[in-house]
Amino acid sequence: MTPLIAIPARMASTRLPGKPLADIAGEPMIVHVWRRACEANVGPVLVAAGEAAIVDAIRAAGGEAVLTDAELPSGSDRIHQAVERIDPDRRHDVVVNLQGDLPTLDPRAIRSVLDTLRDEDVDIGTLAVRITDDAERSRADVVKVAAGFADAAPAGTIARALAFSRLPIPWGEGAHYHHIGIYAYRRAALARFVALPPSPLEQREKLEQLRALEAGMRIDVALVDTIPLGVDTPADLERARRLLAPH
Secondary structure, eight states: OOEEEEEEEOSOOSSSTTGGGOEETTEEHHHHHHHHHHHHOSSOEEEEESSHHHHHHHHHTTOEEEEOOTTOSSHHHHHHHHHHHHOTTOOOOEEEEOOTTOTTOOTHHHHHHHHGGGSTTOSEEEEEEEOOOGGGGGOTTSOEEEEOOOTTOOTTOEEEEEEEESSOOSOSSSOOEEEEEEEEEEHHHHHHHHHSOOOHHHHHHTOTHHHHHHTTOOEEEEEOSOOOOOOOSHHHHHHHHHHHSOO
């Protein structure tokens, strides 16, 4: 594999406007995410920016960024456009879609998601962590994935994703798994995915990955130990500032 990490970022967040440039320990949040991606040491890192200010912030830190069309409907569309512009010769056959609001991400998670693509039949890889807090099972903002993991499966285990839902799936006794929205796409799979129209289940659950499953694409999931902090609210931002404050 010749991976490329692409980080979509735009300023128009409903709950935390301007969050890519929110200051954390003296640097914009998007720069922290870019640094975590570089630390994974799996390939080049590209920020797919919706605004010029994000491009400027990444370039000032020494990184590479591409200005994409501001009206693109999703992060997947944004990274696809950026990668096509930066790599028209298709030197990179795998694209990791890393969200731009994960400033405390463990770089090992990026290596774990790439492990899912060692099986040539897999189109898309992603991550999950076992739910240990009972309250999370019923929370709609915690996306669950149903995959064939044994209940005592260790981190690093890979299984095929059968369904994603905001409900606690599957039914019955046993472990449940919190889906982590980091994806590794084969280049052809990414192109196919963004060309598909939104699917019925995707629109109902508001989960983009269901579009791929409904189209017959294979998604495999790797288990990891921890959930990265996603910064979606002012409270999340304050928590990230505490975690990344100089000691």
